[in-house]
Amino acid sequence: MNKLQALNTWMTPKMPLLILGALALGLLFPDQIGLLCPAVSALMMFQTFANSLGSSVQDLGRVLSHPKPVLITMLSLHLLMPLAALGIGSMCFPDQPLYTLSLVLMEGSPAAVSSLMWIVIGGGSVELCLSIILLDTMLSPVILPLTLRLLCGSVVELDTLGMIRDLFVMIVVPAALAMVLCRLLGQSICAKAKQRLSPFSKLALLVIICANVTRCAPFLHELNRELVLLLCITLAMRLIGLGLGFLLSTLFRFPYPVELTVTVNSSMRNNAAAATLAAQYFPSEVVFSPSVSPLFSQLTSSLAVRALQKRQQKIDHPAS
Incomplete structure:
Protein backbone atom coordinates (compact mmCIF):
# COMPACT_ATOMS: atom_id res chain seq x y z
CA MET A 1 0.00 0.00 0.00
CA ASN A 2 2.79 2.43 0.89
CA LYS A 3 4.53 1.68 -2.40
CA LEU A 4 1.32 2.34 -4.33
CA GLN A 5 0.82 5.64 -2.49
CA ALA A 6 4.42 6.61 -3.18
CA LEU A 7 3.98 5.77 -6.88
CA ASN A 8 0.77 7.80 -7.06
CA THR A 9 2.37 10.74 -5.24
CA TRP A 10 5.30 10.62 -7.66
CA MET A 11 3.09 10.40 -10.76
CA THR A 12 0.54 13.11 -9.92
CA PRO A 13 2.68 16.25 -10.43
CA LYS A 14 4.54 14.63 -13.34
CA MET A 15 1.46 13.76 -15.42
CA PRO A 16 2.15 16.41 -18.12
CA LEU A 17 5.65 14.96 -18.66
CA LEU A 18 4.37 11.38 -18.55
CA ILE A 19 1.66 12.23 -21.10
CA LEU A 20 4.30 13.83 -23.32
CA GLY A 21 6.36 10.65 -23.04
CA ALA A 22 3.32 8.51 -23.91
CA LEU A 23 2.65 10.65 -26.98
CA ALA A 24 6.28 10.36 -28.07
CA LEU A 25 6.29 6.57 -27.67
CA GLY A 26 3.11 6.20 -29.70
CA LEU A 27 4.44 8.40 -32.50
CA LEU A 28 7.92 6.83 -32.59
CA PHE A 29 6.82 3.18 -32.39
CA PRO A 30 3.34 3.07 -33.96
CA ASP A 31 3.59 -0.53 -35.19
CA GLN A 32 4.64 -1.93 -31.82
CA ILE A 33 2.40 0.28 -29.64
CA GLY A 34 -0.48 -0.22 -32.05
CA LEU A 35 -0.76 -3.81 -30.82
CA LEU A 36 -2.31 -2.34 -27.65
CA CYS A 37 -5.23 -0.74 -29.52
CA PRO A 38 -7.66 -3.67 -29.00
CA ALA A 39 -7.26 -3.23 -25.23
CA VAL A 40 -8.11 0.50 -25.22
CA SER A 41 -11.86 0.11 -24.66
CA ALA A 42 -11.29 -2.21 -21.68
CA LEU A 43 -8.70 0.20 -20.24
CA MET A 44 -11.17 3.05 -20.70
CA MET A 45 -13.77 1.11 -18.72
CA PHE A 46 -11.27 0.40 -15.94
CA GLN A 47 -10.16 4.02 -15.75
CA THR A 48 -13.75 5.29 -15.56
CA PHE A 49 -14.59 2.73 -12.87
CA ALA A 50 -11.48 3.48 -10.78
CA ASN A 51 -11.97 7.24 -10.95
CA SER A 52 -15.69 6.99 -10.13
CA LEU A 53 -15.18 5.03 -6.91
CA GLY A 54 -16.13 7.12 -3.90
CA SER A 55 -18.87 8.90 -5.86
CA SER A 56 -22.52 8.30 -5.07
CA VAL A 57 -26.03 9.02 -6.26
CA GLN A 58 -26.17 11.66 -3.52
CA ASP A 59 -23.47 13.60 -5.40
CA LEU A 60 -25.81 13.78 -8.39
CA GLY A 61 -28.66 14.83 -6.11
CA ARG A 62 -26.69 17.85 -4.94
CA VAL A 63 -26.92 19.23 -8.49
CA LEU A 64 -30.57 20.04 -7.82
CA SER A 65 -29.79 22.04 -4.69
CA HIS A 66 -27.10 24.21 -6.35
CA PRO A 67 -27.88 24.09 -10.07
CA LYS A 68 -26.45 27.42 -11.29
CA PRO A 69 -22.68 26.58 -11.34
CA VAL A 70 -23.43 23.18 -12.90
CA LEU A 71 -25.66 24.68 -15.60
CA ILE A 72 -23.10 27.41 -16.34
CA THR A 73 -20.34 24.81 -16.70
CA MET A 74 -22.50 22.60 -18.93
CA LEU A 75 -23.35 25.65 -21.07
CA SER A 76 -19.65 26.34 -21.51
CA LEU A 77 -18.73 22.69 -22.11
CA HIS A 78 -21.43 21.69 -24.55
CA LEU A 79 -22.66 24.82 -26.29
CA LEU A 80 -20.14 27.65 -26.30
CA MET A 81 -16.95 25.60 -26.71
CA PRO A 82 -18.25 23.27 -29.48
CA LEU A 83 -19.55 26.32 -31.38
CA ALA A 84 -16.17 28.02 -30.92
CA ALA A 85 -14.43 24.88 -32.22
CA LEU A 86 -16.73 24.78 -35.26
CA GLY A 87 -16.19 28.46 -36.02
CA ILE A 88 -12.40 28.41 -35.57
CA GLY A 89 -12.03 25.12 -37.45
CA SER A 90 -14.19 26.24 -40.38
CA MET A 91 -12.28 29.51 -40.64
CA CYS A 92 -8.78 27.99 -40.38
CA PHE A 93 -9.40 24.76 -42.33
CA PRO A 94 -11.98 25.51 -45.05
CA ASP A 95 -10.57 22.68 -47.20
CA GLN A 96 -9.94 20.22 -44.34
CA PRO A 97 -13.33 19.52 -42.71
CA LEU A 98 -11.92 16.49 -40.87
CA TYR A 99 -9.67 18.81 -38.84
CA THR A 100 -12.76 20.80 -37.86
CA LEU A 101 -14.48 17.55 -36.89
CA SER A 102 -11.43 16.71 -34.76
CA LEU A 103 -11.81 19.99 -32.86
CA VAL A 104 -15.58 19.60 -32.40
CA LEU A 105 -15.14 16.02 -31.17
CA MET A 106 -12.53 17.26 -28.70
CA GLU A 107 -14.87 19.97 -27.39
CA GLY A 108 -17.96 17.76 -27.34
CA SER A 109 -16.45 15.14 -25.04
CA PRO A 110 -17.48 15.02 -21.35
CA ALA A 111 -15.70 16.69 -18.43
CA ALA A 112 -12.45 15.02 -17.39
CA VAL A 113 -12.34 13.01 -14.18
CA SER A 114 -8.70 14.11 -13.82
CA SER A 115 -9.94 17.67 -13.23
CA LEU A 116 -10.76 16.58 -9.68
CA MET A 117 -7.02 16.38 -8.96
CA TRP A 118 -6.55 20.08 -9.79
CA ILE A 119 -9.70 21.05 -7.87
CA VAL A 120 -8.28 19.39 -4.74
CA ILE A 121 -4.84 20.98 -5.25
CA GLY A 122 -6.32 24.45 -5.82
CA GLY A 123 -8.86 24.35 -2.99
CA GLY A 124 -11.93 24.27 -5.22
CA SER A 125 -15.32 22.72 -4.57
CA VAL A 126 -14.90 18.93 -4.69
CA GLU A 127 -18.66 18.43 -4.30
CA LEU A 128 -19.41 20.66 -7.31
CA CYS A 129 -16.69 19.02 -9.39
CA LEU A 130 -18.06 15.54 -8.67
CA SER A 131 -21.57 16.70 -9.57
CA ILE A 132 -20.39 18.10 -12.91
CA ILE A 133 -18.36 14.99 -13.75
CA LEU A 134 -21.10 12.54 -12.80
CA LEU A 135 -23.88 14.42 -14.59
CA ASP A 136 -21.77 14.94 -17.71
CA THR A 137 -20.64 11.31 -17.69
CA MET A 138 -24.22 10.03 -17.55
CA LEU A 139 -25.36 12.39 -20.32
CA SER A 140 -22.34 11.84 -22.61
CA PRO A 141 -23.91 9.05 -24.72
CA VAL A 142 -26.58 11.56 -25.76
CA ILE A 143 -24.67 14.86 -25.80
CA LEU A 144 -21.55 13.89 -27.77
CA PRO A 145 -23.26 12.09 -30.71
CA LEU A 146 -25.91 14.83 -30.85
CA THR A 147 -23.23 17.55 -30.92
CA LEU A 148 -21.40 15.82 -33.77
CA ARG A 149 -24.59 15.23 -35.75
CA LEU A 150 -25.80 18.82 -35.40
CA LEU A 151 -22.46 20.53 -36.05
CA CYS A 152 -20.62 18.10 -38.33
CA GLY A 153 -23.26 15.74 -39.70
CA SER A 154 -22.45 16.79 -43.28
CA VAL A 155 -18.70 16.11 -42.97
CA VAL A 156 -18.77 12.33 -42.59
CA GLU A 157 -21.42 9.67 -42.16
CA LEU A 158 -21.95 9.17 -38.44
CA ASP A 159 -22.67 5.84 -36.77
CA THR A 160 -24.65 7.53 -34.00
CA LEU A 161 -26.01 4.34 -32.46
CA GLY A 162 -22.54 2.80 -32.41
CA MET A 163 -21.09 5.82 -30.63
CA ILE A 164 -23.93 5.85 -28.11
CA ARG A 165 -23.35 2.15 -27.42
CA ASP A 166 -19.60 2.56 -26.97
CA LEU A 167 -19.93 5.63 -24.74
CA PHE A 168 -22.50 3.79 -22.66
CA VAL A 169 -20.20 0.77 -22.26
CA MET A 170 -16.95 2.70 -21.72
CA ILE A 171 -18.24 5.47 -19.45
CA VAL A 172 -21.79 5.10 -18.11
CA VAL A 173 -21.74 1.41 -17.13
CA PRO A 174 -18.45 1.49 -15.14
CA ALA A 175 -19.41 4.81 -13.49
CA ALA A 176 -22.81 3.42 -12.49
CA LEU A 177 -21.20 0.21 -11.22
CA ALA A 178 -18.80 2.26 -9.07
CA MET A 179 -21.70 4.24 -7.59
CA VAL A 180 -23.66 1.05 -6.84
CA LEU A 181 -20.62 -0.45 -5.08
CA CYS A 182 -20.22 2.78 -3.13
CA ARG A 183 -23.83 2.48 -2.03
CA LEU A 184 -23.43 -1.19 -1.02
CA LEU A 185 -19.98 -1.09 0.57
CA GLY A 186 -19.87 2.46 1.92
CA GLN A 187 -17.88 5.48 0.80
CA SER A 188 -14.92 4.88 3.12
CA ILE A 189 -14.18 1.43 1.65
CA CYS A 190 -14.60 2.70 -1.91
CA ALA A 191 -12.41 5.74 -1.19
CA LYS A 192 -9.62 3.44 0.00
CA ALA A 193 -10.04 1.25 -3.08
CA LYS A 194 -9.88 4.37 -5.26
CA GLN A 195 -6.61 5.36 -3.59
CA ARG A 196 -5.10 1.96 -4.30
CA LEU A 197 -6.29 1.94 -7.91
CA SER A 198 -5.23 5.53 -8.60
CA PRO A 199 -1.71 4.76 -9.94
CA PHE A 200 -3.11 1.98 -12.13
CA SER A 201 -5.75 4.41 -13.43
CA LYS A 202 -3.02 6.88 -14.39
CA LEU A 203 -1.05 4.10 -16.09
CA ALA A 204 -4.19 3.09 -17.99
CA LEU A 205 -4.61 6.69 -19.18
CA LEU A 206 -1.02 6.75 -20.43
CA VAL A 207 -1.49 3.49 -22.34
CA ILE A 208 -4.75 4.80 -23.86
CA ILE A 209 -3.04 8.00 -25.02
CA CYS A 210 -0.04 6.07 -26.30
CA ALA A 211 -2.17 3.60 -28.29
CA ASN A 212 -4.61 6.16 -29.72
CA VAL A 213 -1.91 8.49 -31.00
CA THR A 214 -0.32 5.73 -33.12
CA ARG A 215 -2.87 6.54 -35.84
CA CYS A 216 -1.42 10.06 -36.08
CA ALA A 217 2.15 8.85 -36.74
CA PRO A 218 1.96 8.93 -40.57
CA PHE A 219 0.87 12.58 -40.51
CA LEU A 220 3.62 13.73 -38.14
CA HIS A 221 6.27 12.10 -40.30
CA GLU A 222 5.16 14.54 -42.99
CA LEU A 223 4.53 17.53 -40.75
CA ASN A 224 2.95 20.42 -42.65
CA ARG A 225 1.74 23.91 -41.89
CA GLU A 226 -1.88 22.86 -41.42
CA LEU A 227 -0.98 20.21 -38.86
CA VAL A 228 1.15 22.70 -36.90
CA LEU A 229 -1.78 25.13 -36.99
CA LEU A 230 -4.11 22.38 -35.70
CA LEU A 231 -1.67 21.71 -32.86
CA CYS A 232 -1.66 25.42 -31.94
CA ILE A 233 -5.46 25.62 -32.11
CA THR A 234 -5.74 22.55 -29.86
CA LEU A 235 -3.66 24.40 -27.27
CA ALA A 236 -5.65 27.60 -27.83
CA MET A 237 -8.94 25.79 -27.22
CA ARG A 238 -7.75 24.71 -23.78
CA LEU A 239 -6.87 28.33 -22.97
CA ILE A 240 -10.20 29.58 -24.36
CA GLY A 241 -12.04 27.07 -22.17
CA LEU A 242 -10.23 28.31 -19.07
CA GLY A 243 -10.81 31.94 -20.01
CA LEU A 244 -14.49 31.34 -20.70
CA GLY A 245 -14.97 29.51 -17.40
CA PHE A 246 -13.24 32.32 -15.51
CA LEU A 247 -15.27 35.00 -17.32
CA LEU A 248 -18.57 33.27 -16.54
CA SER A 249 -17.53 32.78 -12.91
CA THR A 250 -16.68 36.47 -12.64
CA LEU A 251 -19.96 37.55 -14.26
CA PHE A 252 -21.97 35.45 -11.81
CA ARG A 253 -19.72 36.43 -8.87
CA PHE A 254 -19.08 32.89 -7.72
CA PRO A 255 -16.96 32.47 -4.55
CA TYR A 256 -13.38 31.27 -5.05
CA PRO A 257 -13.96 27.49 -4.64
CA VAL A 258 -16.80 27.57 -7.19
CA GLU A 259 -14.87 29.95 -9.46
CA LEU A 295 -1.05 17.14 -22.53
CA PHE A 296 -2.25 20.72 -23.01
CA SER A 297 -5.10 20.18 -20.52
CA GLN A 298 -2.72 19.20 -17.73
CA LEU A 299 -0.26 22.03 -18.48
CA THR A 300 -2.82 24.83 -18.84
CA SER A 301 -4.90 23.69 -15.86
CA SER A 302 -1.85 23.59 -13.59
CA LEU A 303 -0.95 27.15 -14.63
CA ALA A 304 -4.55 28.34 -14.22
CA VAL A 305 -4.83 26.86 -10.72
CA ARG A 306 -1.59 28.56 -9.65
CA ALA A 307 -2.73 31.89 -11.10
CA LEU A 308 -6.13 31.72 -9.39
CA GLN A 309 -4.52 30.73 -6.08
CA LYS A 310 -2.16 33.72 -6.23
CA ARG A 311 -5.05 36.03 -7.17
CA GLN A 312 -7.11 34.79 -4.22
CA GLN A 313 -4.16 35.17 -1.84
CA LYS A 314 -3.85 38.83 -2.88
CA ILE A 315 -7.58 39.32 -2.25
CA ASP A 316 -7.43 37.59 1.15
CA HIS A 317 -4.17 39.25 2.22
CA PRO A 318 -3.87 42.62 0.47
CA ALA A 319 -0.52 44.35 0.79
CA SER A 320 -0.55 46.94 3.52
Whole structure:
Protein backbone atom coordinates (compact mmCIF):
# COMPACT_ATOMS: atom_id res chain seq x y z
CA MET A 1 0.00 0.00 0.00
CA ASN A 2 2.79 2.43 0.89
CA LYS A 3 4.53 1.68 -2.40
CA LEU A 4 1.32 2.34 -4.33
CA GLN A 5 0.82 5.64 -2.49
CA ALA A 6 4.42 6.61 -3.18
CA LEU A 7 3.98 5.77 -6.88
CA ASN A 8 0.77 7.80 -7.06
CA THR A 9 2.37 10.74 -5.24
CA TRP A 10 5.30 10.62 -7.66
CA MET A 11 3.09 10.40 -10.76
CA THR A 12 0.54 13.11 -9.92
CA PRO A 13 2.68 16.25 -10.43
CA LYS A 14 4.54 14.63 -13.34
CA MET A 15 1.46 13.76 -15.42
CA PRO A 16 2.15 16.41 -18.12
CA LEU A 17 5.65 14.96 -18.66
CA LEU A 18 4.37 11.38 -18.55
CA ILE A 19 1.66 12.23 -21.10
CA LEU A 20 4.30 13.83 -23.32
CA GLY A 21 6.36 10.65 -23.04
CA ALA A 22 3.32 8.51 -23.91
CA LEU A 23 2.65 10.65 -26.98
CA ALA A 24 6.28 10.36 -28.07
CA LEU A 25 6.29 6.57 -27.67
CA GLY A 26 3.11 6.20 -29.70
CA LEU A 27 4.44 8.40 -32.50
CA LEU A 28 7.92 6.83 -32.59
CA PHE A 29 6.82 3.18 -32.39
CA PRO A 30 3.34 3.07 -33.96
CA ASP A 31 3.59 -0.53 -35.19
CA GLN A 32 4.64 -1.93 -31.82
CA ILE A 33 2.40 0.28 -29.64
CA GLY A 34 -0.48 -0.22 -32.05
CA LEU A 35 -0.76 -3.81 -30.82
CA LEU A 36 -2.31 -2.34 -27.65
CA CYS A 37 -5.23 -0.74 -29.52
CA PRO A 38 -7.66 -3.67 -29.00
CA ALA A 39 -7.26 -3.23 -25.23
CA VAL A 40 -8.11 0.50 -25.22
CA SER A 41 -11.86 0.11 -24.66
CA ALA A 42 -11.29 -2.21 -21.68
CA LEU A 43 -8.70 0.20 -20.24
CA MET A 44 -11.17 3.05 -20.70
CA MET A 45 -13.77 1.11 -18.72
CA PHE A 46 -11.27 0.40 -15.94
CA GLN A 47 -10.16 4.02 -15.75
CA THR A 48 -13.75 5.29 -15.56
CA PHE A 49 -14.59 2.73 -12.87
CA ALA A 50 -11.48 3.48 -10.78
CA ASN A 51 -11.97 7.24 -10.95
CA SER A 52 -15.69 6.99 -10.13
CA LEU A 53 -15.18 5.03 -6.91
CA GLY A 54 -16.13 7.12 -3.90
CA SER A 55 -18.87 8.90 -5.86
CA SER A 56 -22.52 8.30 -5.07
CA VAL A 57 -26.03 9.02 -6.26
CA GLN A 58 -26.17 11.66 -3.52
CA ASP A 59 -23.47 13.60 -5.40
CA LEU A 60 -25.81 13.78 -8.39
CA GLY A 61 -28.66 14.83 -6.11
CA ARG A 62 -26.69 17.85 -4.94
CA VAL A 63 -26.92 19.23 -8.49
CA LEU A 64 -30.57 20.04 -7.82
CA SER A 65 -29.79 22.04 -4.69
CA HIS A 66 -27.10 24.21 -6.35
CA PRO A 67 -27.88 24.09 -10.07
CA LYS A 68 -26.45 27.42 -11.29
CA PRO A 69 -22.68 26.58 -11.34
CA VAL A 70 -23.43 23.18 -12.90
CA LEU A 71 -25.66 24.68 -15.60
CA ILE A 72 -23.10 27.41 -16.34
CA THR A 73 -20.34 24.81 -16.70
CA MET A 74 -22.50 22.60 -18.93
CA LEU A 75 -23.35 25.65 -21.07
CA SER A 76 -19.65 26.34 -21.51
CA LEU A 77 -18.73 22.69 -22.11
CA HIS A 78 -21.43 21.69 -24.55
CA LEU A 79 -22.66 24.82 -26.29
CA LEU A 80 -20.14 27.65 -26.30
CA MET A 81 -16.95 25.60 -26.71
CA PRO A 82 -18.25 23.27 -29.48
CA LEU A 83 -19.55 26.32 -31.38
CA ALA A 84 -16.17 28.02 -30.92
CA ALA A 85 -14.43 24.88 -32.22
CA LEU A 86 -16.73 24.78 -35.26
CA GLY A 87 -16.19 28.46 -36.02
CA ILE A 88 -12.40 28.41 -35.57
CA GLY A 89 -12.03 25.12 -37.45
CA SER A 90 -14.19 26.24 -40.38
CA MET A 91 -12.28 29.51 -40.64
CA CYS A 92 -8.78 27.99 -40.38
CA PHE A 93 -9.40 24.76 -42.33
CA PRO A 94 -11.98 25.51 -45.05
CA ASP A 95 -10.57 22.68 -47.20
CA GLN A 96 -9.94 20.22 -44.34
CA PRO A 97 -13.33 19.52 -42.71
CA LEU A 98 -11.92 16.49 -40.87
CA TYR A 99 -9.67 18.81 -38.84
CA THR A 100 -12.76 20.80 -37.86
CA LEU A 101 -14.48 17.55 -36.89
CA SER A 102 -11.43 16.71 -34.76
CA LEU A 103 -11.81 19.99 -32.86
CA VAL A 104 -15.58 19.60 -32.40
CA LEU A 105 -15.14 16.02 -31.17
CA MET A 106 -12.53 17.26 -28.70
CA GLU A 107 -14.87 19.97 -27.39
CA GLY A 108 -17.96 17.76 -27.34
CA SER A 109 -16.45 15.14 -25.04
CA PRO A 110 -17.48 15.02 -21.35
CA ALA A 111 -15.70 16.69 -18.43
CA ALA A 112 -12.45 15.02 -17.39
CA VAL A 113 -12.34 13.01 -14.18
CA SER A 114 -8.70 14.11 -13.82
CA SER A 115 -9.94 17.67 -13.23
CA LEU A 116 -10.76 16.58 -9.68
CA MET A 117 -7.02 16.38 -8.96
CA TRP A 118 -6.55 20.08 -9.79
CA ILE A 119 -9.70 21.05 -7.87
CA VAL A 120 -8.28 19.39 -4.74
CA ILE A 121 -4.84 20.98 -5.25
CA GLY A 122 -6.32 24.45 -5.82
CA GLY A 123 -8.86 24.35 -2.99
CA GLY A 124 -11.93 24.27 -5.22
CA SER A 125 -15.32 22.72 -4.57
CA VAL A 126 -14.90 18.93 -4.69
CA GLU A 127 -18.66 18.43 -4.30
CA LEU A 128 -19.41 20.66 -7.31
CA CYS A 129 -16.69 19.02 -9.39
CA LEU A 130 -18.06 15.54 -8.67
CA SER A 131 -21.57 16.70 -9.57
CA ILE A 132 -20.39 18.10 -12.91
CA ILE A 133 -18.36 14.99 -13.75
CA LEU A 134 -21.10 12.54 -12.80
CA LEU A 135 -23.88 14.42 -14.59
CA ASP A 136 -21.77 14.94 -17.71
CA THR A 137 -20.64 11.31 -17.69
CA MET A 138 -24.22 10.03 -17.55
CA LEU A 139 -25.36 12.39 -20.32
CA SER A 140 -22.34 11.84 -22.61
CA PRO A 141 -23.91 9.05 -24.72
CA VAL A 142 -26.58 11.56 -25.76
CA ILE A 143 -24.67 14.86 -25.80
CA LEU A 144 -21.55 13.89 -27.77
CA PRO A 145 -23.26 12.09 -30.71
CA LEU A 146 -25.91 14.83 -30.85
CA THR A 147 -23.23 17.55 -30.92
CA LEU A 148 -21.40 15.82 -33.77
CA ARG A 149 -24.59 15.23 -35.75
CA LEU A 150 -25.80 18.82 -35.40
CA LEU A 151 -22.46 20.53 -36.05
CA CYS A 152 -20.62 18.10 -38.33
CA GLY A 153 -23.26 15.74 -39.70
CA SER A 154 -22.45 16.79 -43.28
CA VAL A 155 -18.70 16.11 -42.97
CA VAL A 156 -18.77 12.33 -42.59
CA GLU A 157 -21.42 9.67 -42.16
CA LEU A 158 -21.95 9.17 -38.44
CA ASP A 159 -22.67 5.84 -36.77
CA THR A 160 -24.65 7.53 -34.00
CA LEU A 161 -26.01 4.34 -32.46
CA GLY A 162 -22.54 2.80 -32.41
CA MET A 163 -21.09 5.82 -30.63
CA ILE A 164 -23.93 5.85 -28.11
CA ARG A 165 -23.35 2.15 -27.42
CA ASP A 166 -19.60 2.56 -26.97
CA LEU A 167 -19.93 5.63 -24.74
CA PHE A 168 -22.50 3.79 -22.66
CA VAL A 169 -20.20 0.77 -22.26
CA MET A 170 -16.95 2.70 -21.72
CA ILE A 171 -18.24 5.47 -19.45
CA VAL A 172 -21.79 5.10 -18.11
CA VAL A 173 -21.74 1.41 -17.13
CA PRO A 174 -18.45 1.49 -15.14
CA ALA A 175 -19.41 4.81 -13.49
CA ALA A 176 -22.81 3.42 -12.49
CA LEU A 177 -21.20 0.21 -11.22
CA ALA A 178 -18.80 2.26 -9.07
CA MET A 179 -21.70 4.24 -7.59
CA VAL A 180 -23.66 1.05 -6.84
CA LEU A 181 -20.62 -0.45 -5.08
CA CYS A 182 -20.22 2.78 -3.13
CA ARG A 183 -23.83 2.48 -2.03
CA LEU A 184 -23.43 -1.19 -1.02
CA LEU A 185 -19.98 -1.09 0.57
CA GLY A 186 -19.87 2.46 1.92
CA GLN A 187 -17.88 5.48 0.80
CA SER A 188 -14.92 4.88 3.12
CA ILE A 189 -14.18 1.43 1.65
CA CYS A 190 -14.60 2.70 -1.91
CA ALA A 191 -12.41 5.74 -1.19
CA LYS A 192 -9.62 3.44 0.00
CA ALA A 193 -10.04 1.25 -3.08
CA LYS A 194 -9.88 4.37 -5.26
CA GLN A 195 -6.61 5.36 -3.59
CA ARG A 196 -5.10 1.96 -4.30
CA LEU A 197 -6.29 1.94 -7.91
CA SER A 198 -5.23 5.53 -8.60
CA PRO A 199 -1.71 4.76 -9.94
CA PHE A 200 -3.11 1.98 -12.13
CA SER A 201 -5.75 4.41 -13.43
CA LYS A 202 -3.02 6.88 -14.39
CA LEU A 203 -1.05 4.10 -16.09
CA ALA A 204 -4.19 3.09 -17.99
CA LEU A 205 -4.61 6.69 -19.18
CA LEU A 206 -1.02 6.75 -20.43
CA VAL A 207 -1.49 3.49 -22.34
CA ILE A 208 -4.75 4.80 -23.86
CA ILE A 209 -3.04 8.00 -25.02
CA CYS A 210 -0.04 6.07 -26.30
CA ALA A 211 -2.17 3.60 -28.29
CA ASN A 212 -4.61 6.16 -29.72
CA VAL A 213 -1.91 8.49 -31.00
CA THR A 214 -0.32 5.73 -33.12
CA ARG A 215 -2.87 6.54 -35.84
CA CYS A 216 -1.42 10.06 -36.08
CA ALA A 217 2.15 8.85 -36.74
CA PRO A 218 1.96 8.93 -40.57
CA PHE A 219 0.87 12.58 -40.51
CA LEU A 220 3.62 13.73 -38.14
CA HIS A 221 6.27 12.10 -40.30
CA GLU A 222 5.16 14.54 -42.99
CA LEU A 223 4.53 17.53 -40.75
CA ASN A 224 2.95 20.42 -42.65
CA ARG A 225 1.74 23.91 -41.89
CA GLU A 226 -1.88 22.86 -41.42
CA LEU A 227 -0.98 20.21 -38.86
CA VAL A 228 1.15 22.70 -36.90
CA LEU A 229 -1.78 25.13 -36.99
CA LEU A 230 -4.11 22.38 -35.70
CA LEU A 231 -1.67 21.71 -32.86
CA CYS A 232 -1.66 25.42 -31.94
CA ILE A 233 -5.46 25.62 -32.11
CA THR A 234 -5.74 22.55 -29.86
CA LEU A 235 -3.66 24.40 -27.27
CA ALA A 236 -5.65 27.60 -27.83
CA MET A 237 -8.94 25.79 -27.22
CA ARG A 238 -7.75 24.71 -23.78
CA LEU A 239 -6.87 28.33 -22.97
CA ILE A 240 -10.20 29.58 -24.36
CA GLY A 241 -12.04 27.07 -22.17
CA LEU A 242 -10.23 28.31 -19.07
CA GLY A 243 -10.81 31.94 -20.01
CA LEU A 244 -14.49 31.34 -20.70
CA GLY A 245 -14.97 29.51 -17.40
CA PHE A 246 -13.24 32.32 -15.51
CA LEU A 247 -15.27 35.00 -17.32
CA LEU A 248 -18.57 33.27 -16.54
CA SER A 249 -17.53 32.78 -12.91
CA THR A 250 -16.68 36.47 -12.64
CA LEU A 251 -19.96 37.55 -14.26
CA PHE A 252 -21.97 35.45 -11.81
CA ARG A 253 -19.72 36.43 -8.87
CA PHE A 254 -19.08 32.89 -7.72
CA PRO A 255 -16.96 32.47 -4.55
CA TYR A 256 -13.38 31.27 -5.05
CA PRO A 257 -13.96 27.49 -4.64
CA VAL A 258 -16.80 27.57 -7.19
CA GLU A 259 -14.87 29.95 -9.46
CA LEU A 260 -11.88 27.61 -9.58
CA THR A 261 -14.08 24.57 -10.22
CA VAL A 262 -16.08 26.16 -13.04
CA THR A 263 -12.89 27.53 -14.63
CA VAL A 264 -11.03 24.21 -14.65
CA ASN A 265 -14.04 22.07 -15.59
CA SER A 266 -14.86 24.37 -18.51
CA SER A 267 -11.56 23.37 -20.11
CA MET A 268 -10.59 19.83 -19.10
CA ARG A 269 -12.20 17.06 -21.18
CA ASN A 270 -12.24 13.29 -21.21
CA ASN A 271 -10.33 13.33 -24.48
CA ALA A 272 -9.09 9.79 -23.94
CA ALA A 273 -12.67 8.68 -24.61
CA ALA A 274 -12.95 11.08 -27.56
CA ALA A 275 -9.71 9.79 -29.09
CA THR A 276 -10.87 6.20 -28.60
CA LEU A 277 -14.12 6.99 -30.44
CA ALA A 278 -12.20 8.81 -33.17
CA ALA A 279 -9.93 5.80 -33.70
CA GLN A 280 -12.96 3.50 -34.04
CA TYR A 281 -15.36 5.60 -36.11
CA PHE A 282 -13.47 8.27 -38.06
CA PRO A 283 -10.49 8.75 -40.42
CA SER A 284 -7.10 9.12 -38.77
CA GLU A 285 -7.08 12.92 -39.22
CA VAL A 286 -9.82 13.17 -36.59
CA VAL A 287 -7.72 11.42 -33.93
CA PHE A 288 -5.07 14.14 -33.71
CA SER A 289 -6.63 16.87 -31.53
CA PRO A 290 -8.23 14.57 -28.90
CA SER A 291 -4.96 12.62 -28.65
CA VAL A 292 -2.69 15.59 -27.90
CA SER A 293 -5.26 17.57 -25.91
CA PRO A 294 -4.61 15.79 -22.55
CA LEU A 295 -1.05 17.14 -22.53
CA PHE A 296 -2.25 20.72 -23.01
CA SER A 297 -5.10 20.18 -20.52
CA GLN A 298 -2.72 19.20 -17.73
CA LEU A 299 -0.26 22.03 -18.48
CA THR A 300 -2.82 24.83 -18.84
CA SER A 301 -4.90 23.69 -15.86
CA SER A 302 -1.85 23.59 -13.59
CA LEU A 303 -0.95 27.15 -14.63
CA ALA A 304 -4.55 28.34 -14.22
CA VAL A 305 -4.83 26.86 -10.72
CA ARG A 306 -1.59 28.56 -9.65
CA ALA A 307 -2.73 31.89 -11.10
CA LEU A 308 -6.13 31.72 -9.39
CA GLN A 309 -4.52 30.73 -6.08
CA LYS A 310 -2.16 33.72 -6.23
CA ARG A 311 -5.05 36.03 -7.17
CA GLN A 312 -7.11 34.79 -4.22
CA GLN A 313 -4.16 35.17 -1.84
CA LYS A 314 -3.85 38.83 -2.88
CA ILE A 315 -7.58 39.32 -2.25
CA ASP A 316 -7.43 37.59 1.15
CA HIS A 317 -4.17 39.25 2.22
CA PRO A 318 -3.87 42.62 0.47
CA ALA A 319 -0.52 44.35 0.79
CA SER A 320 -0.55 46.94 3.52
